[in-house]
Amino acid sequence: MARVTSLTWGVKQSFRGYVEMTGGVTEAAEGATRDADGAFIFPATAESTLELAADGALTGRGVFQGEVKFDSHGGMLKVFLADPILEVTEAGATLTVADSPKRNFRIEVVKLDLAAAGPDGIPTKLSVDGVYLLGAHYPLNTAVDPVKLA
Known part of the structure; x- marks a missing residue:
């Protein structure tokens, strides 16, 4: 078993591109950084127990x-997400985030398809709260950027 030390997720490449195309701002802070492709890298905290087995199974x-903050259209488009948590249960895997700077409420943004994991990451689809986090521009179960674990 290998401990997972970071999670990389780009949210949705076309959404990032739209924010930038409209002159908006995308910021990563409080430990998150961006990779060369524009995705966001979130380091694991000391309380993280997620491990990856040799066969690719995730536990913990x-x-x-x-x-991460997205801001465009003079503030009319604002998206905030922080401190992702990836949970693996018998029912499946989900990614939740804090949806405000106060970090007092978490929402499930995507469901992960662990069975389809491959070299490009773990495919993800928007959940109900994820639809609303992104301003209801994408329908339920829209494929968004894969999650990559290191």
Whole structure:
């Protein structure tokens, strides 16, 4: 078993591109950084227990730190997400985030398809709260950027 030390997720490449195309700002802070492709890298915290087995199976709970802000259209488009948690249960795997700077409420943004994991990551689909986090521009179960674990 190998401990997962970071989670990389780009949210949705076309959404990031739209924010940038409209002159908006995308920021990663509080420990989150961006990779060369524009995705966000969140480091694991000390309380994270997520491990990856040699056969690719995930166990435990991944607790990551950092925040991402999208701001465009003079503030009419604002998206905030922070401190992702990846949970693996018998029912499946989900990614939740804090949806405000106060970090007092968590929402499930995507469901992960662990069975389809491959070299490009773990495919993800928007959950109900994820639809609303992104301004209801994408329907339920829209494929968004894969999650990559290191």
